[in-house]
Amino acid sequence: MKAENKNFFQKVYEVAKHIPYGRVTSYGAIAKYLGAARSARMVGWAMNGSHNMPDVPAHRVVNRKGLLTGKRHFDGTNLMQQLLESEGIKVIENQVVDFDKHFWDPWKELG
DNA sequence: ATTCTGACGTGGG
DNA sequence: CCCCACGCCAGAA
Numbered sequence: 412m413k414a415e416n417k418n419f420f421q422k423v424y425e426v427a428k429h430i431p432y433g434r435v436t437s438y439g440a441i442a443k444y445l446g447a448a449r450s451a452r453m454v455g456w457a458m459n460g461s462h463n464m465p466d467v468p469a470h471r472v473v474n475r476k477g478l479l480t481g482k483r484h485f486d487g488t489n490l491m492q493q494l495l496e497s498e499g500i501k502v503i504e505n506q507v508v509d510f511d512k513h514f515w516d517p518w519k520e521l522g
Numbered sequence: 523a524t525t526c527t528g529a530c531g532t533g534g535g
Numbered sequence: 536c537c538c539c540a541c542g543c544c545a546g547a548a
Contacts, residue, residue, distance in 0.1 A: 438530055448531085449543050455529035456545060474530060481529030 419445065423457040424464050426517055430471045433498040434515035435507055437475045444517040455481065470494040477510025 426441050438454040447453060454472075458481065461467040470491045474480045482491040482505060492502045501508035 439532095442530080447543095450545095451530040451543080452528065453530090453544065458529055469529080472529075475532095479529090484529060 419447065419453065420457045420460055423454055424461060424467050426521070427458075427461065427467050427469065427472060429517075429521060430468055430515055431520075433500060433513065435471045435473055435477070435495070435500065435510065435513050436515045436517065437477075438472060439475055440514075440517055441472070444521070459484065468494075471498075471515075473507060473510075477507035479505040479507070 422445050423441060426444060430436055438458075439448070439451040442448050442451040442454045445454075458467075458469045458472060461469050469481065470485070472481070479491050479495075479502065482489070485491045492505070495502050495507065500513055507513060
């Protein structure tokens with residue numbers, strides 16, 4: 412793991428921490444915001460390492476369709492969905508309802 | 523070194 | 536909307 416990646420991870424965590432309660436965003440949005448639009452997968456990988464990090468709501472990060480693709484990386488089978496629903500976000504068939512409505516744009520909030 | 527695999531996204535059909 | 540192919544890059548085997 413290169414030093415730059417570590418910084419990249421840190422940036423991802425920082426952005427993720429800013430996701431407001433009851434809002435969601437996509438991996439691609441974060442990647443683009445960080446200037447790594449072509450490496451959206453790395454954002455997901457960064458989330459893989461977010462387990463150690465406190466205050467990193469990985470459950471608020473989904474793919475572009477609002478699909479809870481990372482649900483299996485959480486403990487249990489529906490922890491991710493539970494967390495989202497506890498924040499007032501409806502989830503049906505592993506998919507966020509009204510995704511565009513709950514979508515949080517990093518550009519809009521962070522500049 | 524090589525070949526998958528994957529918490530993704532885009533574009534064509 | 537769906538499906539498919541491709542680009543992307545870090546790990547695992």
